[in-house]
Structure formats: structure tokens, C-alpha cells
Amino acid sequence: MPAYQHILVPTDGQKITVNADNSLNVPDQPIIPFIEGDGTGRDITPVMLKVVDAAVAKAYGGKRKIHWMEIFAGEKATRVYGPDVWLPDETLEVVRDYVVSIKGPLTTPVGGGIRSLNVALRQQLDLYVCLRPVQYFEGVPSPLKEPQKTNMVIFRENSEDIYAGIEFEAGSANAKKLIKFLRDDLGINKVRFPETSGLGIKPVSREGTERLVRKAIQYAIDNNKPSVTIVHKGNIMKFTEGAFRDWAYGLAAKEFAGELIDGGPWMRVRNPNTGKDITIKDSIADAFLQQILMRPAEYSVIATLNLNGDYISDAVAAQVGGIGIAPGANMSDTVAMFEATHGTAPKYAGKDYVNPGSEILSAEMMLRHMGWKEAADIIISAMEAAIASKKVTYDFARLMEGATQVSCSGFGQVMIENM
């Protein structure tokens, strides 16, 4: 067992390991690392741990148990490791080594300061899929008349795009150098205010696109979904977002025997499990954002670039009641790190106030990923029962007739009572 500087490895429990075919080998007593998170992370993460423990105990009567192992990132890491250590090497090592983990949200300052630790975790571990399923729970208040028609699973490319954070500050020596290069070597004269422009680089690759779209189509096959929609702004950003669309269709043709529908570009891919067709289609991002409100039932699996996926996941989450219950996962072919869609909501931090649902449902995804279906099912039914009892946190209570508002930990308790 390696000795870590500040991570205490539980004395009981074993590592989850990966088999040669990338399937998981999950012991009955796995060690699962978790990051508490900044801001409201300190409110929701302990509740998530308690609810998951209760669901596992209920499902397996003590035969199975998670041994949680705290690892550090963000503000807590700076307290444990020292003022400038935001993402310790041993945190990355453990997430890679223990294969399955879960994290609370981490703060990223706007403008200056540190770059996103969330993005750093995804990039450094090459967790290239951000998977965000959006489903409606009966009784949740929603701005839509028919929220049950929203049932989408977002596959957001998680490692490249403008989100890669390659930027040059306005007026800096590198910004000047780059503008000079663009002007002198590439003949680009359309930087409107060259002296005062910051610059960002948007890398989008064929490999990055193909591996993401492959997962999205395979997911549609495995889960009997009717369509995969490629969302892009390829009319304007032709060689990045437009290429994403073209590479996505190309992958569907090459690896899934996709055939053009009515001359294209839409395609049909035959689902070998059901014999049904899966429609591979695309939508330009601005039009897509109005279509998901007007005709949500026409969208199922979504494959998109990093920044679009960020916007789309919060927007679609709002359609089913908000980011208080929007779960997610960051995944490579072997490593999976689960996390809520929302951030640290600093104004509510430490108040035992916000909805722990997103992180609890992220843990539900984690349990399903581990093959612990019975415990995952208990979490879903406890969530449904808690919402049906109308004992909910502020975000739902403020929109729900006859609700009793409960705290963050109170909602966890209501869930546990409903198991």
C-alpha cells in the first residue's frame, strides 16, 4: 500500500480494479475516494455519503459496504497541504488508481486567479466524456407545462475546445506576439482592436470528436434510444464546430454503418440489439436551445463540444426543475469521477440549505456504474418518495404548492426515512 502525504487509506476495504476488457472488478467492500468540494460542497457531500451508506446497507444488509477515503482539492487542499497546493499530485494519483470516485463542486474565480480545477482533473486524467443525464421526477416544479417530455442524456466532450483554457491576456507579451504572428504570417487583419484584445485558442480534434461520439452512439444502442443529436455552431466556426459535426457523421458511417437519410446529412444507424433505427442528426446550437424548450420530446442523446455542453446541461436541467437535481460523471475508458452539474453556490455555503439531490444522484450513477443496481434503485425510489412527500429544499419549496421546506441534511434524512 503506498504511503500518501495526507490521504488516510481505510484499513478495511479493497480497490476497485479494471479488467482487460475495461469492465470493473468491484469487491464487496470497495474503497471509494471522495473530494468534499468548496462552498456548498461541505453541505451536500456529507449528506450524499450518509444517503449512499443507508441505501447500500438497505440493499445488501451488511454484505456490501463502501469504505470512503477523503482526498483533497480546492480550498480544503490549500488548508491541508499548504497555501498554493490546489490539486495535489496524490489526489490525481488516487483518482486514477482507485478507478471510481466522486467529488463535490470546486470554485473557479472569474477573470484572474487559478484556472479551473475541475477542468484540470478532467484533462489530466483524460476523462473525456462528461455524461449528464436529465430526467424528470414526478412532482418536481418546472417552468415547462410538460416537463416529463424532457428526457435527454448529454455527452459533452470534456478535454478540448475553448474550455482547454489556452488564453492570452490583453496587452501581454504573448498576446502581442500572437497577434503579430496572425497578422504578419497568416494575413489575419480582422482582430478588431489588436492592442486591447485577449485571445483564446479553440482546439477541436478528429480523435477527440470521434471518441466522444462513439460513446454517445454506443450509449444509444445499449439503452435503446431513438436518436443522437450532434449540437454545434459549425456554420460560424467551420473548422472546429463544423468539423466536429462532419467527423461525427463520418464516425457514424465508418463504425456504425450509418446510411444517409434522403441524401443526408442525417443518417440512420441500425441498432443490432433491437433491429430499430437510431437517427443521427445535427442541430445548430442557437436553434437547438429554443427547440429543447419547444419540442423537447424530439431529443434524446446529445453529443456536443465542451462549451456548448456546459451551457446545454444547465439549460436542460432547468427544464426538469433545476440544477439542484442534475447529476453527472466524468469518464475515460477506465476511470470515472462522478460530480453534480452545479457549482459551489457560494452564497449558500455552510448554511445546510441547498439541495443535495445532484450529488446524491451522481452517486446513484456511480452505484449503477459499479453494478450495484439494487442500491441505485433504492436511491431513485427514495428520491421519488421524498419529492412526493413534498418535504423538499428551498429550490423546490419556493415553486411547489403545499411544500414543507427542509434543510440540506433534512432532505437526506427524508430520503433515508423513505428507503
Ligand SMILES: NC(=O)C1=CN([C@@H]2O[C@H](COP(=O)(O)OP(=O)(O)OC[C@H]3O[C@@H](n4cnc5c(N)ncnc54)[C@H](OP(=O)(O)O)[C@@H]3O)[C@@H](O)[C@H]2O)C=CC1
Ligand atoms: N463542476 C464544478 O465543480 C462546477 C463548479 N462551478 C463553480 O462554482 C462557482 C459558483 O458558480 P455559479 O455560477 O454561481 O453556479 P452554481 O451552480 O454554483 O450556482 C448557480 C445557482 O444555481 C442554483 N444552485 C446551485 N447549486 C444548487 C443546489 N445544490 N441546490 C439548489 N440550487 C442550486 C442556485 O440558484 P438560486 O440562486 O436560484 O437559488 C445558485 O445560485 C464558480 O466558481 C464556478 O466556477 C460551477 C459549475 C460546476
Ligand SMILES: O=C(O)CCC(=O)C(=O)O
Ligand atoms: O470548472 C468550473 O468552475 C465550472 C465547470 C462547469 O461549469 C461545468 O463543468 O459544468
Ligand SMILES: [Mg+2]
Ligand atoms: Mg457548468
